Amino acid sequence: MQNSKAELLQGTLDLLILKTLNTGPLHGYAIVQSIQRCSDEILAVEEGSLYPSLHRMEEKGWISAQWGRSENNRRAKYYALTRAGRKQLEDETAIWERVCRAITLVLQAA
Amino acid sequence: MQNSKAELLQGTLDLLILKTLNTGPLHGYAIVQSIQRCSDEILAVEEGSLYPSLHRMEEKGWISAQWGRSENNRRAKYYALTRAGRKQLEDETAIWERVCRAITLVLQAA
DNA sequence: TTTCTCCCCTTGACAATCTAGGTGAGTTCT
DNA sequence: AGAACTCACCTAGATTGTCAAGGGGAGAAA
Numbered sequence: 001m002q003n004s005k006a007e008l009l010q011g012t013l014d015l016l017i018l019k020t021l022n023t024g025p026l027h028g029y030a031i032v033q034s035i036q037r038c039s040d041e042i043l044a045v046e047e048g049s050l051y052p053s054l055h056r057m058e059e060k061g062w063i064s065a066q067w068g069r070s071e072n073n074r075r076a077k078y079y080a081l082t083r084a085g086r087k088q089l090e091d092e093t094a095i096w097e098r099v100c101r102a103i104t105l106v107l108q109a110a
Numbered sequence: 111m112q113n114s115k116a117e118l119l120q121g122t123l124d125l126l127i128l129k130t131l132n133t134g135p136l137h138g139y140a141i142v143q144s145i146q147r148c149s150d151e152i153l154a155v156e157e158g159s160l161y162p163s164l165h166r167m168e169e170k171g172w173i174s175a176q177w178g179r180s181e182n183n184r185r186a187k188y189y190a191l192t193r194a195g196r197k198q199l200e201d202e203t204a205i206w207e208r209v210c211r212a213i214t215l216v217l218q219a220a
Numbered sequence: 221t222t223t224c225t226c227c228c229c230t231t232g233a234c235a236a237t238c239t240a241g242g243t244g245a246g247t248t249c250t
Numbered sequence: 251a252g253a254a255c256t257c258a259c260c261t262a263g264a265t266t267g268t269c270a271a272g273g274g275g276a277g278a279a280a
Contacts, residue, residue, distance in 0.1 A: 009209055010120035010236055010267075016216055023220065029258050038219045042212035049237050051260060056236095074246060074257055093217060099119055100210060102152035106126055107203060109148045110133065120236075120267055139227050159268050161229060166267095184226055184277060 008043060013053050014062075015096055016043070018081065018089040021063060027076035028054060054079060062088045118153060123163050124172075125206055126153070128191065128199040131173060137186035138164060164189060172198045 008016075020026065020034050031054075032045045057063045062085035070076040081089070118126075130136065130144050141164075142155045167173045172195035180186040191199070 007209070008237075009122070009213070012119070012213055013236080016213065019217055019219070027258070035216060038216045039212035040215060042208060043216070046238060047258090047260085048239070048241095052236080055260095070257075072246075072257065074259095075244090076258060096213070096217070098152060099117075100214075102149035103119070103122055103126065103206070104210075105150060106145060106148045106153070107129055107206070109129070118268070123267080137227075156269060157227090157229085158231095158270065158272095162267085165229095180226075182226065182277075184228095185275090186227060 008045065008049070012096065013045065013049060014057060015089070015092040016045070017050075017053060017057070018062065018085055018092065021079055021081045021085070022089060025066075025078040025080040027068075027070060027078050029070075029076070031079070057085070060088075061085075118155065118159070122206065123155065123159060124167060125199070125202040126155070127160075127163060127167070128172065128195055128202065131189055131191045131195070132199060135176075135188040135190040137178075137180060137188050139186070140180075141189070167195070170198075171195075 016035050017031055020031050020038075026034065028047075028050055032047070032050060035043050035045055054063065054065075058065055058079070061082055063079045064082055065077050065079050068076060068078050126145050127141055130141050130148075136144065138157070138160055142157070142160060145153050145155055164173065164175075168175055168189070171192055173189045174192055176188050176190070178186060178188050
């Protein structure tokens with residue numbers, strides 16, 4: 001419960017990463033920047049959250065990793081969605097929409 | 111990550127409870143039912159989550175408790191929003207809307 | 221009197237995130 | 251050439267919130 005600093009909703013990080021990778025492979029550092037940019041600088045993913053999440057999802061087979069070189073000529077690990085990952089992205093998106101709608105309903109109750 | 115069973119988004123329980131109490135004092139059992147009903151049976155609050163949350167918020171001064179009798183003539187602890195609780199409700203509602211919008215933005219990105 | 225529902229509670233496990241570090245390689249500045 | 255900075259990776263430990271799984275008592279209903 002920080003003051004007004006941007007935090008993640010627990011449980012949404014995997015979804016955000018999967019979605020970010022949906023447009024093509026990216027390395028970790030770029031994923032953070034992409035999420036931050038796409039969210040209007042509201043969401044800030046800490047590296048201490050990012051890498052454990054990436055490793056979890058790789059283990060589960062949702063993403064695959066491959067070493068390469070970044071645009072800045074630095075060694076970087078590129079992550080790509082697998083078929084299972086695309087399925088997971090669909091599922092989690094549906095769950096998010098469902099729960100988000102439910103919460104909104106409660107907040108709009110008389 | 112259950113199959114399709116309704117879960118809470120971590121971090122939203124306090125908000126849901128505060129909002130539910132906004133219309134008037136309720137006892138714990140009734141809070142659960144109210145959230146469930148208002149959310150179209152999507153959100154199910156476990157008692158093992160509810161009571162710790164209520165006690166946390168009482169400790170923080172957002173709600174106050176008072177023993178009474180339920181509609182069914184049973185002893186029940188009624189919780190009511192305090193002034194600080196109303197403020198907290200406002201704040202958390204704003205944060206939710208902000209973060210919810212941010213996530214939606216990411217999910218809608220090309 | 222047995223059973224059911226209502227209503228309260230706690231303990232321990234678990235999962236996700238954050239804090240706070242650390243590494244190394246390439247680039248830029250002085 | 252050396253220093254400082256950025257990019258990009260990583261991990262250990264603490265913290266937090268939720269869930270699972272219990273338990274108890276009192277009123278109502280069978």
